[in-house]
Amino acid sequence: MSVVRFTGAYVWANLRVALAYRGAFFSAVLGMVINDAIWVVFWWLFFTRFPSVDGYGFHDIVIVWSIGATAFGLAVGVAGGAFTLASRIARGELDFYLVLPKPVILHLLVSRMDPSGWGDALFGVVVFAFLASPTPTDAVTFVGLSLVATTIIVSYAVAINSLAFWTGRAETLSDQLIFGLITFATYPEKLFTGAVKVVLYTVVPAGFVAYIPVSLLHEWDWGWASILLAGTVASVGVAVSIFTVGLRRYQSGNLTTMRA
Amino acid sequence: MNTFPGRAGRGVVGHAAYRVRVIQAYFVVHVRDQMAYLGEVALGGIILTVFLFVLTQLWQVTFRFQGADTLGGYTLAQVIWYLVLTEAFVTSRVAFARKIDSDVRTGDLAYALVRPGGYVSAHFGAYLAERMVRFAFALMVGGVFALLSVGPVSVGPVPVLVGLLASLVAILLDFVMVLGIGLGAFWIEDTSSIYLIYTRVSMILGGLLIPIDLFPDTVGAIARALPFAAMIHGPARLVLSPGLGEVPRLFAMLGGSLALAGGVVWWEYGVARRRVTVQGG
Numbered sequence: 001m002s003v004v005r006f007t008g009a010y011v012w013a014n015l016r017v018a019l020a021y022r023g024a025f026f027s028a029v030l031g032m033v034i035n036d037a038i039w040v041v042f043w044w045l046f047f048t049r050f051p052s053v054d055g056y057g058f059h060d061i062v063i064v065w066s067i068g069a070t071a072f073g074l075a076v077g078v079a080g081g082a083f084t085l086a087s088r089i090a091r092g093e094l095d096f097y098l099v100l101p102k103p104v105i106l107h108l109l110v111s112r113m114d115p116s117g118w119g120d121a122l123f124g125v126v127v128f129a130f131l132a133s134p135t136p137t138d139a140v141t142f143v144g145l146s147l148v149a150t151t152i153i154v155s156y157a158v159a160i161n162s163l164a165f166w167t168g169r170a171e172t173l174s175d176q177l178i179f180g181l182i183t184f185a186t187y188p189e190k191l192f193t194g195a196v197k198v199v200l201y202t203v204v205p206a207g208f209v210a211y212i213p214v215s216l217l218h219e220w221d222w223g224w225a226s227i228l229l230a231g232t233v234a235s236v237g238v239a240v241s242i243f244t245v246g247l248r249r250y251q252s253g254n255l256t257t258m259r260a
Numbered sequence: 261m262n263t264f265p266g267r268a269g270r271g272v273v274g275h276a277a278y279r280v281r282v283i284q285a286y287f288v289v290h291v292r293d294q295m296a297y298l299g300e301v302a303l304g305g306i307i308l309t310v311f312l313f314v315l316t317q318l319w320q321v322t323f324r325f326q327g328a329d330t331l332g333g334y335t336l337a338q339v340i341w342y343l344v345l346t347e348a349f350v351t352s353r354v355a356f357a358r359k360i361d362s363d364v365r366t367g368d369l370a371y372a373l374v375r376p377g378g379y380v381s382a383h384f385g386a387y388l389a390e391r392m393v394r395f396a397f398a399l400m401v402g403g404v405f406a407l408l409s410v411g412p413v414s415v416g417p418v419p420v421l422v423g424l425l426a427s428l429v430a431i432l433l434d435f436v437m438v439l440g441i442g443l444g445a446f447w448i449e450d451t452s453s454i455y456l457i458y459t460r461v462s463m464i465l466g467g468l469l470i471p472i473d474l475f476p477d478t479v480g481a482i483a484r485a486l487p488f489a490a491m492i493h494g495p496a497r498l499v500l501s502p503g504l505g506e507v508p509r510l511f512a513m514l515g516g517s518l519a520l521a522g523g524v525v526w527w528e529y530g531v532a533r534r535r536v537t538v539q540g541g
Binding site for chain 1: 310311
């Protein structure tokens, strides 16, 4: 419970810092909403011309985007530090967090916030509410699945950014892998088969971020729900393990900075 | 070390020649800079390949599911090559509006304005270098991808050359538009969201992911009336078409848009320069 209160307090503080530049904050949020909307317009254009592709329609892609955008938005909005971890490791900037009472990883995750993430989350929720015609049960399921997907995205970001403990520089690689995850997670699962599908449930876990949640929203299945839960626990375990082992190799940059 | 020869000659011709030399000098320096960091450029190829792979899967499934050999006049191979050409244009974009935005907000613009050569010329030379290297690289990576996934398509040498020329004009138009967005920092706090909206709107209405010929009629008509279609769809369509029938309309649209945007940004730059204030230092 104290972890939830701690995270909430950090997010609130980050929000207040971001809102100090009100114009920049709201333009970042609005920009991201428009960015996401443009993608949905692309799919609307596509499905207007081809109403169904292998059983997939506009309604399905709306659900894919609502879960994907909400989860990614929450990930960078609440735990934006996960996405900048590689550069901070490379510059030896973790010293400050090593002496704090809470777990180092938790501090690092919540210490940064990308305001545009709130645009993603807002877009995802609004699109789901207005275009997916949800029942109250659907709405509750959507919230739960979005939180699970958020956990997997943050875990993935931690795992790939932590490679910087070994490689020194991993920003570009981690950015590309995150881009790959987002790209694959926002397209219909039916496009991918064979070895690519295996990759999408392992190295780039788009299957856990989008495909299983979307199928559960369509039709609840305890078997798939269990697989999703197991995948989530595994992804958290892998991320924490990689970070913990990597942290032993960390070398300080001896930076002198003022934190106000 | 590159130096700019002085303002040789007087009048419009002398001044223009001087500007060309400035742009050329910045271009050469920044091409070398790009070559020094070719690894970074090459990593961008991974993103392009992932994106092309996903879109290829989408169009392969679409063609299979529709049971058609052609859609909107395109074969599957032509659609993939079309995507290579449009993606090369879009992924080679240089987000220099961010630099102008930063120059304005931090006050660095005051230093930049007094340097010899001119602020816009310096940015244009650097932009052209980075854009050309990225564009060529994207065409190469995309071309290899398309060859391996769908094989070659038959194209004529003249449409290819005229299409590349149209792409160059489109790249110039893109520079003018992004310059206008960056200079917006004189009036608004942060232009990054405007740049984002510009790139996304041009992406959709330019026909990046779906050829405009496959748009619903009304949306297609709106898209064709805007410059984005001439920048992104137009050159790609031209390269893949057998004749040159679309050339006059395409260049008229590109030229007209360039003249209009150039005029607006010229006026904006003049107003912006008058708003520069120097506060000690």
